[in-house]
Amino acid sequence: TTTPLPKPKLPEAPYVEEQDPEGFPIVEGMPCQRNACTFTVKDTASAYQTTCCYHRGVPIFHEGSKGWSCCSRRVLEFDQLFKIDGCCSGRHKFSEKPKEEKVECRHDWYQSGVFAIVSVYAKNVDKTKSTITLEPSSVTLELKFKDGKTCSKAIKLANPIDPEKSKYEILSTKVELKLFKKDGLSWAD
Numbered sequence: 001t002t003t004p005l006p007k008p009k010l011p012e013a014p015y016v017e018e019q020d021p022e023g024f025p026i027v028e029g030m031p032c033q034r035n036a037c038t039f040t041v042k043d044t045a046s047a048y049q050t051t052c053c054y055h056r057g058v059p060i061f062h063e064g065s066k067g068w069s070c071c072s073r074r075v076l077e078f079d080q081l082f083k084i085d086g087c088c089s090g091r092h093k094f095s096e097k098p099k100e101e102k103v104e105c106r107h108d109w110y111q112s113g114v115f116a117i118v119s120v121y122a123k124n125v126d127k128t129k130s131t132i133t134l135e136p137s138s139v140t141l142e143l144k145f146k147d148g149k150t151c152s153k154a155i156k157l158a159n160p161i162d163p164e165k166s167k168y169e170i171l172s173t174k175v176e177l178k179l180f181k182k183d184g185l186s187w188a189d
Contacts, residue, residue: 015056017088020095032092035059035068036082039092047094053086105143105151114184116161118177122151127170132177134163139177159187 020026026047032039034054041047057070059081067074071087109118122143129144137160143151157179165180181187 017056017090018093018097019091020093024095026094030094032094033096034086034093036084036086037092041094048091050092051089052092053089055084055086056088101149103145103149103151105141105153107153107155111181111187114181116179116181116187118155118179120151120153120175120177121173122175123173125170125175130170132168132175134161134166134168134177134179136160136163136182139179141175143175159183159185 026041026044028041028044030041030047031037032052032054034052035056035058037052037054039050039052055068055070057068060067060069065074065076066078066081068081068084068087071084073084073087075081075084105120105122107118107120109116111117118139120141120143122145124146126144126146131140131142133140137157139155139157141151141153141155143153145151160182161179162182166178168175168177
């Protein structure tokens with residue numbers, strides 16, 4: 001008998017600390033935007049002179065405990081979450097992240113034999129930044145466009161599919177999903 005080899009774990013991309021854009025105007029009273037940092041500008045000339053102590057991860061909530069994805073410390077009370085000392089240090093950041101513009105994408109489908117084909121109409125999708133997840137009863141698309149816009153779409157399927165035998169292709173004008181019907185039956189509208 002042969003034992004299958006474990007799947008290799010891909011190394012995580014190195015963390016790159018976000019910085020304020022060159023020439024970003026800093027004014028008195030402006031707070032640092034990093035998670036858990038409580039620094040507020042008192043003197044614009046020395047805004048970057050102190051070290052920022054922050055969390056680079058996101059807040060997590062699990063079975064009553066709260067914490068940050070980047071460190072192991074947990075608390076029970078919500079108001080204590082933002083008082084957990086930062087696990088990273090670096091330079092303060094005063095600019096906010098730009099808000100992503102969300103757009104809607106129209107979709108349509110048809111079926112032939114053992115496949116249901118879904119077309120999501122979306123031009124200029126960035127293949128490297130988009131994700132498509134095929135599950136037995138749903139399809140989730142997080143499409144990132146080359147102009148920075150985003151389309152998030154979750155499609156609940158009426159009948160089960162086989163994700164292993166299904167596939168998708170990102171084309172210049174649409175995303176085409178070729179979903180393998182698990183039971184081979186005809187789907188109703």
